[in-house]
Amino acid sequence: MTKWLVGTGLSSGIGQALVTQLGSGWRSIGLSRYPQQGSSSQAWLRADLANPSDPWALALPKMLREWGITHVAGVVHLAGLVFSDQMEMTTQDEWQRTMAVDLTAAFRLLQILRPWLVRSSSVVLVSSVDAWMQARDGPAVAYGAAKAGLIGLGRQLAAEWGAEGIRVNVVAPGALVTGMGPQSEAASTIVDRTALRRLGTPEEIAQAMAFLLGTESSFVTGTVLRVDGGLNLDY
Template identity: 30%
Template structure:
């Protein structure tokens, strides 16, 4: 087990990717704090972790609230004594508010909401754990970005900007904390099969340029997270790993 005796915090645990990350890290031996704004759903994730013989606990955590973030991280420290791994997975687009729109019709309130959830949420959680990682001279910070940061996505300019900000933030932070034995890396998923994309058609896959001819699986994102969290990735920092079936290579030629 690559992560035996490590303590991992995962935000946004109740989504398909978040749950897969929690289950995978626990399967690698980590004690997982599955956190989510919806604590009941986080508890369901914990049940999945325990069904796989993993260990952990569920906590409520709203990444848009500094007080909530600090309270949750303090609870992890109280229960487990330290935080070795932080996975900033919480996020989402204006689609969560049914407010997807072209930029010409965008509302500043929605932009601020998306930036607060994605970019500022990542900042809050990272800042809350950083002092402890610096003190222990070790840590893994893994931020879930998106290929939207590189290729864009219609009607989600706010989301693409937020995810691009996460990548730039991660690179800069990696420069600042490397001397303390802390690595900071990003993972940029492409089209992943989960509730919102489960009915994606073959034609939609082709139009999205997925060269492998399928959606990605949450477990494939979780595998990348587990790698970055492990000692095997100890000499990697400031990286952004794209897991997208080749989408960023550009439009797929018609067959």
Template identity: 30%
Template sequence: MSTRLEGRTALVTGATSNIGRAIAEAFAAQGAHVVVSGRSAERGGEVVDGIRARGGRADFVRADLDGSAAASRALADEATRVLGGRIDVLVNNAGIYPANTTATADEQTFDQVYAVNVKAPFFLTAAVAPAMVEAGGGSIINLGSWIARLGIPISALYSSTKGAVETLTRAWAAEFGPHGVRVNAISPGVVLAPVPGEEHPAEVMMKGTPANRMGTPEDIANAAVYLAADESAFVHGIVLDVDGGRTTAAVIAA
């Protein structure tokens, strides 16, 4: 086990699958005590059991982040208690992705997506950041998305929420950075756990990129470890593109 996050505590939302799970596992592998948070106690228990089996420290705290300030505050309070009184690293990863178009997104869906993807991390950060300031520092990592800056003809609703999260990242960096709390974001490309022998329909969206492949959850987790660790002590308010070059470069076949 490595020690880049030795002695630190972390809360990772949406940590029972995919990117969130990989981040929780990577943090624990680097020595952090991690609260795995999500809606499913069964899946959360599996993540925690796996981390503990590898010698790491983890606990599960169930949370349904519906966008209410009360739900976010309750998670912050319980995670703080489980972690022994402080949260050093917060990862705002939980989110929902309805694959709809503008014309097919009803008002209820609109409100739900903004509640989970924007309001929940807003109020969770509001609950956690002041304690980080009082403790002398911390790191907050938000999850954005490549489609917040490169338009595609579906999921305008989802992409707009991730644009909001990236804007909040910069605003929070200005608000909390002078008090020792670094706030940054990661913008993943198309990321799915690989299934041997299968090609996912979303894989076509990564064609013509320098990487020419989908990303893995571990690709994002590695970036999260960097933003949580001391190596990034001089990094504030960035959106780190971990997208195989999707938003920055196009490869033209000869």
């Protein structure tokens, strides 16, 4: 039976690798600012998560109902926005946009999808090592706060929804070779701080997410899986 995945950030980087990794048996609905041509296994919904008045929150449940989708097997939140700024330089606008995309969108998405989540549905929120350390090429105060918020959100929901068999986990990647990874001049410093002495790939994060979405992890909930090559050991 087809399993539906609904996710943000599926258009590139880790999200694109995840859809490939899951393969047949899954169909996805991706929320994106730039929806692409849909296919038999992948549909897109236009959504600018930084804009609080974007109508995606109304369009998504309408779409699910119109398509006759009665339950969603997997939800992932991968959309991310980062401003590498220290406290004094972070503007109110940067703070609000980061919170909207990285954290509030996850809250809204899960609140909307709650009626579609059933026993064995699995949620994976993508945080970052930045939730507990300064891991980038500079400070990222709003990003770190939002990514730490995702851990709190995920663990609260794991406790709240566990009795109904709905699992919620968080993945915390280290530095990767993707769009949101470190810029080239910072990469070598981060590699030096990473135990495995290299950057990760989107596929390596996707594999961890696929594990958490699948039945192989049926007794795993409320956890934060660090997939960072040991970068957190530098803390």
